[in-house]
Amino acid sequence: MKLIHRIGFYLGGFSIGLVFLFFFLNGKKVSCDYGPEARVKKNINTKLVTYAPEVKAKVFSGDLDSTTIKNLLLKGDVIFSKSHPRETPCGIYYMEGQLDSKTASLLVENCDSIATVKAFNWAQKIND
Structure with a gap:
């Protein structure tokens, strides 16, 4: 042939x-979650997400909405240079993203069965 x-x-x-x-x-x-960022976000979003007392106080006072945090967890970027993934017993990840023309950042502690949002901050406003 x-x-x-x-x-x-x-x-x-x-x-x-x-x-x-x-x-x-x-x-x-x-989905094909082969990249490190996609695997970290998928791992965090499959667990129960709780809030640290400081973040919980912002949510209860009305300064912050829990859907804002969830959107940032789903669509934000993991910044590995500011993260500590091999920390024991839980890895700590720094995430950034744009929400409502502002930049927001999260600090998430990722344990075996639970993910805790340790800090949430709004950064500067992005110019149009």
């Missing part, structure tokens, strides 16, 4: 396989 025929059969089978995958995985929430 000629090389061109082999390549043709390979590409034909490969394209049929892609079509099957497209139909089987269409509409399913399939």
Whole structure:
């Protein structure tokens, strides 16, 4: 069999396989969390999230909303240079993100079964 025929059969089978995958995985929430940032965020968001007393006081006083914290946990960026992931017994992660045209930062302590938000701060306002 000629090389061109082999390549043709390979590409034909490969394209049929892609079509099957497209139909089987269409509409399913399939994710590929292979990067370190994605794995950390997924790990934190699958656990029970609690707040430190300082953060809880901000939430109860109305200065902060718990959905703001949840959005930052989901969409924020993990800053590994300011984090201490190998701290014992729980790793500490620093996260930043933009919410309502302001920059916010979180300090999260990630233990085995629980994640605790230790600090929340608003940074400077971003110019339009």
